[in-house]
Each structure stands twice: as structure tokens, then as C-alpha cells.
Amino acid sequence: MTKALEKLINWTLIILVGLIPLFFLPFTSEFYDFNKNILLLVFSLLLLVFWALKMIFEKKVSFRRAPLDLPVLAIAGAFILSTIIAAPNKLETLWLPNSTGTIIALTILYFIITNSFTKDTPLYKSIVVSASLLALLAIYQFVGLGEVFISDNSFFAFLKLKSWTPVGGLLSLATFLVVSLALAITRIYTNWKENQRELSLYLNIFISLLILAGLVIAIFQLFQPATRPLLLPFSTAWAIAVESFKNGKIFLFGVGPKSFLDAFSQFRPLSYNLGPLWTVRFGTSGNYYLHLLTTTGILGLGTFLWLIWRIVKTLHLGGVPPAGRPPSEVGIFLILILLLFLPVNFLLLFVFYVMVALLGISFVSADPVSEKREYSEESRILPWTIFIPTLLLAAGCFFFIGRTYAAEIYFKRSLDNIAQNDGTNAYNHQVKAISLNPYDDVYRLSYSQTNLLLADALASKADISDQDRQDITTLIQQAISEAKTAVSLNKNKITNWENLANIYRQLINFAEGADQWTISTLRQAINLDPVNPQLKLNLGGVYYALGNYDEAIRWFQQAVDNKINFANGYYNLSAAYKEKGDFKKAHEMMQMTLNLVPTNSEDYQKARGELEELAKKLPTETASPSAIQPSEEIPTKQSLIEPESLPSPVIVPPIELPEEQAAPEISPAPEATP
Numbered sequence: 289m290t291k292a293l294e295k296l297i298n299w300t301l302i303i304l305v306g307l308i309p310l311f312f313l314p315f316t317s318e319f320y321d322f323n324k325n326i327l328l329l330v331f332s333l334l335l336l337v338f339w340a341l342k343m344i345f346e347k348k349v350s351f352r353r354a355p356l357d358l359p360v361l362a363i364a365g366a367f368i369l370s371t372i373i374a375a376p377n378k379l380e381t382l383w384l385p386n387s388t389g390t391i392i393a394l395t396i397l398y399f400i401i402t403n404s405f406t407k408d409t410p411l412y413k414s415i416v417v418s419a420s421l422l423a424l425l426a427i428y429q430f431v432g433l434g435e436v437f438i439s440d441n442s443f444f445a446f447l448k449l450k451s452w453t454p455v456g457g458l459l460s461l462a463t464f465l466v467v468s469l470a471l472a473i474t475r476i477y478t479n480w481k482e483n484q485r486e487l488s489l490y491l492n493i494f495i496s497l498l499i500l501a502g503l504v505i506a507i508f509q510l511f512q513p514a515t516r517p518l519l520l521p522f523s524t525a526w527a528i529a530v531e532s533f534k535n536g537k538i539f540l541f542g543v544g545p546k547s548f549l550d551a552f553s554q555f556r557p558l559s560y561n562l563g564p565l566w567t568v569r570f571g572t573s574g575n576y577y578l579h580l581l582t583t584t585g586i587l588g589l590g591t592f593l594w595l596i597w598r599i600v601k602t603l604h605l606g607g608v609p610p611a612g613r614p615p616s617e618v619g620i621f622l623i624l625i626l627l628l629f630l631p632v633n634f635l636l637l638f639v640f641y642v643m644v645a646l647l648g649i650s651f652v653s654a655d656p657v658s659e660k661r662e663y664s665e666e667s668r669i670l671p672w673t674i675f676i677p678t679l680l681l682a683a684g685c686f687f688f689i690g691r692t693y694a695a696e697i698y699f700k701r702s703l704d705n706i707a708q709n710d711g712t713n714a715y716n717h718q719v720k721a722i723s724l725n726p727y728d729d730v731y732r733l734s735y736s737q738t739n740l741l742l743a744d745a746l747a748s749k750a751d752i753s754d755q756d757r758q759d760i761t762t763l764i765q766q767a768i769s770e771a772k773t774a775v776s777l778n779k780n781k782i783t784n785w786e787n788l789a790n791i792y793r794q795l796i797n798f799a800e801g802a803d804q805w806t807i808s809t810l811r812q813a814i815n816l817d818p819v820n821p822q823l824k825l826n827l828g829g830v831y832y833a834l835g836n837y838d839e840a841i842r843w844f845q846q847a848v849d850n851k852i853n854f855a856n857g858y859y860n861l862s863a864a865y866k867e868k869g870d871f872k873k874a875h876e877m878m879q880m881t882l883n884l885v886p887t888n889s890e891d892y893q894k895a896r897g898e899l900e901e902l903a904k905k906l907p908t909e910t911a912s913p914s915a916i917q918p919s920e921e922i923p924t925k926q927s928l929i930e931p932e933s934l935p936s937p938v939i940v941p942p943i944e945l946p947e948e949q950a951a952p953e954i955s956p957a958p959e960a961t962p
Contacts, residue, residue: 293342297335297404304331304397306414308638309422309464312454314444316696317703320456321385321634325393328638329383329689332393333682335400340678343671350664352403354648355602359595360641364395366588367545374537374585375544377778379727383692385634387546394641401645406653411646412471412615415639419468420495422461423502426453430505451515453506459517460633462506463626465499467619467639472496474615518568519631520552524560525574529581531555542585543780548572550780551582553817561821561851569782576627595644596624602651616646695725702734711742732774733787739767740791747798764798767791785813786823793830806830821851825860832860832931837868840931855884859895859928862902871905878902881928891928 304327313323343349367388371381375388382389405411429450438447446452455461472495479489509515532555533539543551549571560566573579580589599620620643623636698721705714718735725731743763746756771788778784789809795802810827817823828843841864848857862877878899885891 289345290342293338293345294404297338297342297400298410300331300335300338301397301401301404302410302414304328305411305642306418309415309418309635310454312456314446315700316693317700319446320454322696324456324634324638325383325385325390326689326693328393328397329389329685332396332400333685336396336678337675337682339400339403340671340675344675347668347671348664348666349670349674350403350662352652352662354402355651356595356598356644356648357399357402359591359598360395360398360644362591362594363588364391366584366591367391370541370544370584370588374541375547376550376780377727377729380729380778381545383689384546386632386637390634390637391545394638398641398645398648401642402648402652405646405649407649411642412475415642416468416472416475416495416499419465419472419499419502422453422455423465423499426461426502426505429453430509451509455635457517457633458506458510458515459630460635462503462510463623463630463633463636464639465503465506466626467622467636467643469496469499469503470618470622471615472499474618478615518565518570520570520572520574521560521563521565522574522578524556525578525582527557528552528555528573529578531557532582538585540585540587542581542583542588545583546571547780548579548583549782550816553782553820554780556819558819558850561819562853566851567822572631574631575629576632579631599644599647616643616650619643620647691724695721695728695731698724699731699734702738706738711738711745714738715742727777729774729777729781729784732770732777733784736767736770736774736787736791739763739770740794743767743798744794760798764795768795780816782813782817782820785809785816789813789826796833803830803834819850821847821854821857824850825854825857828860828864829931832864832867833933837864840864841868853884855881855891856928858884860931862898863930866902871902875899875902875906885928894928 308324308327311324311327312319316322367381371378371388375381381387384390401411429447429452432450435448435450438444451458453461455464472492476489476492476496479486479492510517528551532543532551538551549569552570573582577589577592580592603617620640623640623643626636698717702714702717702721705711705717715735715738718731718738721728721731722735740763743760746752746760746763749756752760768788768791771784771791774784775781775788789806792802792806792809796806807827807830810823810830814820814823814827824843824847828840828847831837831843832840841861844857844861844864848854848861851857858877858880862874862881865871865874865877878895882892882895882899885895
């Protein structure tokens, strides 16, 4: 039975390593990393149970130690501490990719590999075979065969994209193929040096050429405008990390795994608004080292650097001799270099941990006293004391994972319903998703929006009955309640506050007090995202719609102060000054607007026409045509949008909502301390 369990563990590892790069399912809202992560969580727990069960049949507890064990454990410990101390939504870090749950599963995988294999060959083959299949598929997609065999109306219409890959993105594919190619070339070099010019050598050469072809295609597509990935500039990533470190707690533990967006919103520099990506929010830093520093603090980065130091020390100061070094050494250092310039992706992180485990195997195999590295104690009782808690823990985790995955399936169905304008089924599927996983703020946010859309549809009816009015009230209350729940699940997430503010704004003509709730919530959003000009423009727009032009001007001015080339900000400022009766300032702001839009755009013609109308209301000496100096050097892609009026339809009398539907109490945003 022991031999059977050993084979089961080994084959499970081989299948997992080969399957992860290829695995995806179109039944969840995110097809790729989420499903790969769930697969990793399930397999790591199964392997842990198999390992503990093997000890029972062996009637002993055995554990093989490797030089990299402590740093690997320390990284997992740093993530766990950061989750407990800093993460605003602790539970979501257990199921989201590249977060605490992923690191724990990879740590388990590392120890299972180092205690199950004595050679790296089987897992190496799994990686290379998987890379070969991905490269072949990249060629298949690029030449357009997917377009030939898949119809536009098919459920699998996404397979028609030339850039499609099971990995989930071209950048992830390219980094994986780079590492796999390096491993294959290393094998070729080893075979050639040892004069092993057999079939395996020529097979490795063929595989290398195939992977190289797939890599060239992936890199070519990465440089095309339509498929070029958006990456956070290094200067901005560095500024965020440095600014966040002025807070002592963040310095030690970071903002929490999977919470980089919170740090990005709170700490990004004002200069970011001048770049072309100013409307883009990033959930990962520009490279993995700065990402670790920001999300898990000096503790997380320090443990990762400790792992690197241990690898270098063991390799070059008395570890594996140069002749016996495995391909995993090349793979590890290549990944570490890639992580200096690119954000981490799930597949790259997975391969890194597998490479570290394979390197650990080579360390133990090359150690002349390797038998001293194995702890072993024969006992009939001790294996059971390990197996029973492991089994109970795994059972609890499987239950949690099952509910999480089922919730994702229902949420994906709701998104499909929304795309088909089927509000009723979208509503019902979101209810099921929330009942299965009440801790995901994204579900709550979407459910709040669905409730509001259904309420708006009822309110748009020509004749509103008493039952309709009651249903509208219920839907509005649920929209607010769910939006507030999303905020409570993650109070530092700017999108949750924006959603709540938008819901309150949509209710200004529906419910009494909604105007003040909108203002209060937008102020809190601004606290969390202090240099965002769009938020300040939105708040100014609320004041404008309410007829408070002085406050509107104040917030519009702050918006353009945060982004001096904000054409729409100046356009809204002009509108506010015009309504206030200050035509001179309105004219000046419209001139600024005109200078910030391309001369060949519709926005330019629109602004020029309004400028001429404003000029008619000024004294002759003030309105000078020569003052109009359009510039083509500072174009803007943002359309000129007037401040929004209050939403309609208006329900008379307004719906009275209970006091608990008011905006949450505003707490000051975490501020950096000098």
C-alpha cells in the first residue's frame, strides 16, 4: 500500500504541474487564474492527505529537510501575518489568486515535492510538455484556425481571438515560455556535453524550436497596440511603496495581500495624473519586489530576499557542484530577473515554487550526508495524530472551496443574464452567489447595482401602483444595504465607496436625504483616493445639480489642480461660472478647455462654439479672438461632458427610507506619518 501511495502522490504531482498551465474553465467570471488557483488548492490538500496517509501505512513519521525549507515557510508566515494584521477583507485572500491561499498551497506543494522525488526529471518533463502544447496552440490561434472552426454565436466564441491562450494572457504566456525554453536548452546543453546524442537530444531540440516559435508569436502580439498589456510605471510603483512606508504598520506588514489597489488609490503621486494611464487603476505593482514591499511590507520582501540569498549561498558556497546543477537553477534566476521588470502572474509564481522545490531536491541528493537531513520516527500512534487533524482540516477547506466555486458559477450566470437583459434571473443568481459566499464584496456590489436597475425599471412605468411603489422601496433598500455591506467587507476599496455614492446619487429624486448621503460618501471616497480628479469632478457635479455653484466651483477647481491638463474639468468649471453669472471666469475656463483639446476633434468645435457664445456676454475689450490659442500638443481622449442633471424619473412624494440607509459614518483615511 505504501508503494501505491507513493506512486499516487508522484503521478498527482506530475499531472498537476503539467495541467496548471493548460487549465481553464469558462464557467466562472474569470476563466483562467481563478480556476488554476482552485485546482492548486484542491490538489495541494489532496496531496497533503495522501502524504499523511502514507505515514500511517509506513508506521512512521518521516520528513526530508532541505536548505530552502525555512525561507519558504517564512514567506508563508509573512503572508499570513499580513493577512491577519493588515488585510481589510481577510477571507478573500484565501481564494483569490496570488494571495495568501495561493502561497500556503504552494508551500504545501514545495514540501510534498521535496519529500516525494529524488530526481527532477518527471516534473521537468511536465513543464516542457505543457509549454510545447501552449506554443503549438499559440501558433494555431495566430494563423487563424480558431476563426475557421468557431462560430460567432458559439459559447466558445472567445476562442476566435488570435491572442487567446489557456494561460489567460499573452504576458503570462511569454514569461512561461521563456522559462520553459531555458529549461529545454539547458537539457540540450547537458546531453551534448555528456555526449548523449540519442533520441532525447533531438526531441529536446524539436521542443525548443516549437517553444521558441510560440514565444516569438507571443512577443510579437505583445507589441501590438490592441494586445499590449498595461503596466504600472516603475516610478509610480516606487513612489507608492515609499509613501506607504511612512506608516509604521504598513512598513512592517504592508496593506495586505491582494490590497495593492488600496495603496495605489491612497499613495500614488500627483504626477501620475499627467500620464496617459491616469484613468487606469492597477491591482498589482510594476514588479513583484515592489508589490511584495507594498502588500506584505518589509516582512514579506525580507523573507523573499532571504530565500534568494539561501539559494545563492547553497549553490555557490558549498552546495551543488557546477557539474551537478539542475536546469531549475537557470529557471529560478530567469524568473527572478523577470520579476524585476514585470508584475507577477499566477503561472510564473507556480513555476517558481516548483523550480525551488526541484532545486531543493538537487541539494539533498548532492549532500554527502543527506541521510542526516531526514527526520524519521517509527510509531503507530504519531501518524494518526497527524492524519486525523489533516483530514479534518482538508474536509473543512474542501467545503469552503466548494461553496466558493459554486458561488462563482452562479455569479457568472448572473453576468450572462445581464448581458441578455434578463434582470430577473440575474437577480436570482446573484442571491444564490451571495448565499454561498457572503464574503465577496464584488458580489455585493453587483447585486446592489442589479437592485437599482430593477427599481429604475419599475419607476419608469407610466402609472406606478401602490405595489410598484412598495417594490421600488424594497429594491432601493436592498441596493443601499448591499452597497453598504460591500463597503463593510472592504472599507479601503475605493470602488465600493464609488458604487455606494453612485447609488445614493441615483436616488436623489427617489428618496429624501439621498443628496446629503451622496455628498458624504463621495467625500469618503476622496479621502481614500485624494489625487483622483474624476472623484472631485463628480462631487462638484452633485453640487452643480443641486444649484450650489460655489461648492461646485470649489471642487471643480480642485479637480483641475490635481490634473492641470484636465479638459473636462475646465469645461465643467466654465459651466459652473456661467450658471453663477461670472461670464468672465466662464470665458477663461472655456479658453483653457479649448487649448486642451485637439483642433480636429468634435470637442474642439463644441468648445469653440460655446466660447463664442460666452464672448457675446462679455464687454468688447474682454472678448478677444486672439486669446484663443488652440494647442495640438496636449490632446485629450476624454470627451467634454457637462455636469449631469439630477436623475429621473421623479417620484412624488419622495420615498422615505429608514435612517439606517444613510451613508456609513466617515472615518478618516489612513494618513502617512512623517
